[in-house]
Amino acid sequence: MIYLLLVLGMGCRPLANQPNNTAAVPASSAINQVKDPEMDRFVNDLLAKMTLEEKIGQLNLLAVGFDVTGPVVSKNVDENIRQGKVGGVFNTFTPTAARKLQEFAVNNTRLKIPLLFGYDVIHGHRTIFPIPLGLSTSWDLTAIEKSARIAAEEASADGLNWVFSPMVDIARDARWGRIAEGSGEDPWFGAQVAKAMIKGYQGNDLTQNNTVLACLKHFALYGAAEAGRDYGTTDMSRQRMYNEYFLPYKAAVEAGVGSVMTSFNEVDGIPATGNKWLLTDVLRQQWGFNGLVVTDYTAINEMVAHGVGSEAEAGELALKAGTDMDMVGEVFIKHLGRSVKENKVTEAEINQACRRILEAKYKLGLFQDPYRYTNESRTAIIMQPEFLAAARDIARKSMVLLKNKNNALPLKQSGSIALIGPLANRQRDLIGNWSAAGDWKQAVSVEQGIRNVVGNKVKINYAQGANIADDEQMIKRLNAHGGNLDIDNRSSAAMIQEAVRVARSSDVIVAVVGESQGMSGEAASRSDISLPGQQLELLKALKKTGKPLVVVLMNGRPLALPWEEQNADAILETWFAGTQAGNAIADVLFGLYNPSGKLTTTFPQAVGQVPLFYNHKNTGRPFGGDLLDKYKSRYLDVTNEPLYPFGFGLSYTTFGYGKPQLSKTAIKAGESLEVTVAVKNTGNYDGEEVVQLYIQDLVGSVTRPVKELKNFRKISLKKGESQEVKFAITPDDLKFYNSALEYVLEPGDFKVFIGPNSRDVQEMRFSVQKN
Numbered sequence: 074m075i076y077l078l079l080v081l082g083m084g085c086r087p088l089a090n091q092p093n094n095t096a097a098v099p100a101s102s103a104i105n106q107v108k109d110p111e112m113d114r115f116v117n118d119l120l121a122k123m124t125l126e127e128k129i130g131q132l133n134l135l136a137v138g139f140d141v142t143g144p145v146v147s148k149n150v151d152e153n154i155r156q157g158k159v160g161g162v163f164n165t166f167t168p169t170a171a172r173k174l175q176e177f178a179v180n181n182t183r184l185k186i187p188l189l190f191g192y193d194v195i196h197g198h199r200t201i202f203p204i205p206l207g208l209s210t211s212w213d214l215t216a217i218e219k220s221a222r223i224a225a226e227e228a229s230a231d232g233l234n235w236v237f238s239p240m241v242d243i244a245r246d247a248r249w250g251r252i253a254e255g256s257g258e259d260p261w262f263g264a265q266v267a268k269a270m271i272k273g274y275q276g277n278d279l280t281q282n283n284t285v286l287a288c289l290k291h292f293a294l295y296g297a298a299e300a301g302r303d304y305g306t307t308d309m310s311r312q313r314m315y316n317e318y319f320l321p322y323k324a325a326v327e328a329g330v331g332s333v334m335t336s337f338n339e340v341d342g343i344p345a346t347g348n349k350w351l352l353t354d355v356l357r358q359q360w361g362f363n364g365l366v367v368t369d370y371t372a373i374n375e376m377v378a379h380g381v382g383s384e385a386e387a388g389e390l391a392l393k394a395g396t397d398m399d400m401v402g403e404v405f406i407k408h409l410g411r412s413v414k415e416n417k418v419t420e421a422e423i424n425q426a427c428r429r430i431l432e433a434k435y436k437l438g439l440f441q442d443p444y445r446y447t448n449e450s451r452t453a454i455i456m457q458p459e460f461l462a463a464a465r466d467i468a469r470k471s472m473v474l475l476k477n478k479n480n481a482l483p484l485k486q487s488g489s490i491a492l493i494g495p496l497a498n499r500q501r502d503l504i505g506n507w508s509a510a511g512d513w514k515q516a517v518s519v520e521q522g523i524r525n526v527v528g529n530k531v532k533i534n535y536a537q538g539a540n541i542a543d544d545e546q547m548i549k550r551l552n553a554h555g556g557n558l559d560i561d562n563r564s565s566a567a568m569i570q571e572a573v574r575v576a577r578s579s580d581v582i583v584a585v586v587g588e589s590q591g592m593s594g595e596a597a598s599r600s601d602i603s604l605p606g607q608q609l610e611l612l613k614a615l616k617k618t619g620k621p622l623v624v625v626l627m628n629g630r631p632l633a634l635p636w637e638e639q640n641a642d643a644i645l646e647t648w649f650a651g652t653q654a655g656n657a658i659a660d661v662l663f664g665l666y667n668p669s670g671k672l673t674t675t676f677p678q679a680v681g682q683v684p685l686f687y688n689h690k691n692t693g694r695p696f697g698g699d700l701l702d703k704y705k706s707r708y709l710d711v712t713n714e715p716l717y718p719f720g721f722g723l724s725y726t727t728f729g730y731g732k733p734q735l736s737k738t739a740i741k742a743g744e745s746l747e748v749t750v751a752v753k754n755t756g757n758y759d760g761e762e763v764v765q766l767y768i769q770d771l772v773g774s775v776t777r778p779v780k781e782l783k784n785f786r787k788i789s790l791k792k793g794e795s796q797e798v799k800f801a802i803t804p805d806d807l808k809f810y811n812s813a814l815e816y817v818l819e820p821g822d823f824k825v826f827i828g829p830n831s832r833d834v835q836e837m838r839f840s841v842q843k844n
């Protein structure tokens with residue numbers, strides 16, 4: 074076969090090693106530019122053999138199978154593959170299915186170019202981990218990387234070579250459903266998670282049959298949609314882009330991510346998919362990205378509704394902007410041939426896009442062996458016990474204890490529990506949204522998890538108490554997209570009455586309440602972020618019984634929970650914790666695991682405060698706490714404080730912080746300093762603590778946030794044990810993009826904050842002197 078002859082002599086080669094470049098804008102174009110002459114020769118030879126039609130065919134990505142995330146479904150896929158009109162497919166997996174399509178491409182087309190096989194593997198493939206927001210609240214980068222590694226193992230064994238993850242969009246608006254899919258509100262933290270996930274997916278060698286091409290998404294600013302409404306317009310200053318929203322995308326490029334997905338929204342008034350400044354100047358020239366850019370689902374077609382012109386014109390704009398591959402929309406395949414004839418685009422521009430797709434295939438080793446990812450015997454690794462154990466481990470780590478009055482938790486392994494709530498024995502919701510090839514029927518419910526962990530030692534008295542939702546329209550919509558909500562038709566009063574009866578006859582109430590998985594994720598924004606339906610009424614009735622009330626939450630976004638915070642004895646945030654959710658929740662409830670998660674999104678008191686985030690600017694009139702001081706930046710009816718701040722999370726033990734020490738209080742620009750703090754486990758359980766370091770630049774040529782996370786350490790301390798935690802503060806931690814978008818360190822005074830969350834910190838100062 075031609076492709077095999079062409080690749081003779083080709084060995085496995087590691088992914089390009091990118092230096093850790095954080096240079097100014099415009100940055101060195103050296104990042105990501107490690108040359109591979111063999112690949113260049115191979116791709117040049119292949120391109121020289123291709124007709125214009127064949128090249129355009131490579132730019133076409135079609136959806137095959139079942140998971141549809143937009144209004145359009147690809148048709149005649151088999152035939153189009155046979156005719157060389159397809160570069161890749163997604164939504165199809167299993168080695169048999171993938172092999173069948175790969176054979177169409179390899180055996181029927183003139184140049185035998187293999188296909189890419191993509192899929193939305195977002196938080197696990199078959200073994201499902203907590204939703205990404207939950208993964209992030211573990212603050213355990215090793216465990217996060219491991220979750221991506223396992224996802225890559227399973228996906229690659231299942232016929233796939235490309236995953237549409239990580240999603241690194243900064244999200245500060247709890248109304249936006251896709252806040253569930255990312256790592257929260259902090260740019261620096263988001264960058265660390267992005268790097269860990271890419272390492273997990275891609276490893277060091279993409280040609281291995283257990284590594285997959287990662288896809289950074291959604292480039293860019295998708296999380297800043299106006300009013301938190303999905304697909305909404307974004308509009309922000311370049312200052313904010315460079316200093317805040319761009320950080321995780323840039324870090325992912327530096328970590329060598331192989332592909333980037335454009336976002337649906339506009340950036341600076343131009344849809345991202347057709348935005349040359351974004352896709353070429355920033356992504357490729359400033360950051361040195363040399364991989365493939367794919368659109369989001371039908372994003373080129375949607376440029377027509379954005380108002381940029383006809384479909385053909387949208388295609389021309391997208392290609393010229395730097396988009397290489399058209400997801401589902403078939404605009405390129407329909408119009409680009411004519412656009413070349415009419416001189417609207419050049420063949421050189423098509424060559425460029427085609428080259429990047431061929432390079433991705435080359436890097437994956439597909440020209441060496443198109444069937445590398447279709448080895449049936451590898452499916453034996455799927456959901457192996459070791460993967461399930463890892464899923465249980467990270468699920469436990471992701472849980473955040475928000476309240477624990479009088480040590481209501483952990484529960485005793487005796488007596489009786491009133492297990493109440495619409496999510497108490499659900500399975501569907503536990504694997505969350507975007508659960509890839511996960512089978513919810515294999516998810517462990519809370520009820521089952523409790524039985525697995527404590528057996529018959531505890532008597533469980535169950536009552537549903539309420540439906541997840543009562544709004545019929547909402548239920549219909551959720552069920553139309555796999556919600557599987559079975560609604561109990563009894564009156565709300567009757568359901569609550571039954572639950573109260575059950576509670577009265579038990580020692581303690583465990584109320585498992587929250588959202589259904591479909592209430593977050595794509596196209597799932599909410600204007601009300603309190604508990605849906607009658608669930609709050611249920612909690613109020615349970616409270617009246619006087620029994621200890623433990624609230625276990627499942628949700629894909631920060632919720633507004635003022636009553637719950639006031640009245641519950643304990644609150645445990647569990648997100649949607651994946652295949653092993655019930656076991657992990659039971660481990661935490663009964664103290665087999667001491668919770669260590671910390672929030673990566675601020676929880677507001679009320680939806681009206683949103684967007685609410687800790688790293689805001691100060692304004693000229695910051696509110697100082699005097700209620701009668703009218704002309705301050707605040708609301709009349711609610712304080713500016715969050716219900717729970719960024720970085721917050723309790724443990725069954727307590728931690729004492731000593732007074733932090735700085736190694737110097739004055740340094741020269743370019744020098745580093747150290748901060749040391751002693752942390753002691755002062756409580757009665759062994760536990761883990763996330764020690765957080767924030768910095769504020771007090772004076773800048775552009776205003777700087779009141780606080781920015783710059784480092785953290787998750788440490789494990791036995792009861793009574795102390796540890797000295799040391800952080801280096803480097804020049805990079807002090808830099809920012811000025812109004813000319815130069816990445817600079819401005820001498821002056823800085824504050825350093827150390828603490829267990831972004832609010833309860835101790836502060837110190839140092840200055841950076843002019844050299």
Ligand code: BGC
Pocket residue numbers: 142143193237290369370595
């Ligand atoms: C989503 C992407 C996803 C794509 C493919 C889109 O609707 O925005 O995140 O990767 O569909 O399923």
